[in-house]
Amino acid sequence: MGRVFEKRKHKIFARNAKMSKAFTKIGKEINIAVKAGGGNPDTNSKLRTIIQNAKGLNMPKDKVDAAIKRATSKEDKDYQEVIYEGYGPHGVPILVECATDNPTRTVANVRLVFSKKNGSMGNSGSVAFMFERKGVFKFAPNVLNLEELELDLIDAGAEDIEQNEEETVIHTKFTDFGLMVKFLEDKKIEAISAELHYLPTTTKELSEAEQDEVLILIDALEDDDDVQNVYHNLA
Known part of the structure; x- marks a missing residue:
């Protein structure tokens, strides 16, 4: 009974953590959209689309409204969209899409994850093509x-x-x-x-063990608070 409870608790924790990450991502997207086009979704199509995405994630309306209100205030942080490129184990190309208020911190963290998880950071344009x-x-x-x-x-x-x-x-x-x-x-x-x-544009076939090595790197990148999305070409 104890093991079943622990497993259930772990699943709930993982689900809540995933939801929290998704809400944080939406909050940053709202910030960027509002700073660029204002806080009225009727006149800001990008914001309107993000609000619809939030609804699809079951993000509470009060959280969406609060994010819009914060973004329209002068006190909220300004986030920049930045993309970093690199290779994972076995030469798998990886794009890391970030929204950050401190690119210096973010690039250092992303580089460290690549290094620790058997990947390598690349220059701009090294894998984007x-x-x-x-x-x-x-x-x-x-x-x-x-x-x-x-x-x-x-x-x-x-x-x-x-x-x-x-x-x-x-x-x-x-x-x-x-x-x-x-x-x-x-x-x-x-x-x-x-x-x-x-x-x-193409995908890469790897063995299950090789895929696991790449996924360890991807999971570590996704755990960073500044990372919005991680893209790769694993089949």
């Missing part, structure tokens, strides 16, 4: 009627549509991200999330 900036839209199952909407979605920039029992995922070019956002708003279709990601 292996990735493409894409819009990634995720929907709950059965939200989209593809028989009716497929052609309209393609006109709105959909390059790839994947549908299974758990979700529907649409990819767009970076330049068509805003077009797809507007299409969904006009059709009153709610996505679970609408984000820009770096997707690898």
Whole structure:
């Protein structure tokens, strides 16, 4: 009974930690969007999209409102979006997307993680060419009627549509991200999330043991408070 309780407690702790990290990430995205375009989602499309993403994560409305209020005050920190590049074990290219109020601290921390986990920090441009900036839209199952909407979605920039029992995922070019956002708003279709990601142009096959080595590095990078996303090309 004690072991079952400990396992359950560990799962709850891990889930809460993951949720806390996700809320912190959204808070920084709100900060950056508000500083750039103001705190009114009606006139700030980027902020409007982030609020929708927060809703998809079940982030309480009062937390979202508080983040917007903080961002509009002069006392809140100014976050910069920074990307660092490097290689993990077995030559796996890695992009680390950060939002930081202190790039000097962040780059030192990221470099240390690469070093400790058998990776190496690279220069700007060293691996970025292996990735493409894409819009990634995720929907709950059965939200989209593809028989009716497929052609309209393609006109709105959909390059790839994947549908299974758990979700529907649409990819767009970076330049068509805003077009797809507007299409969904006009059709009153709610996505679970609408984000820009770096997707690898090719993938790398590794053994399970080799993959574990890379994932240890990725997990360590994701644990850093300044890190928003970590991208790689593991198959």
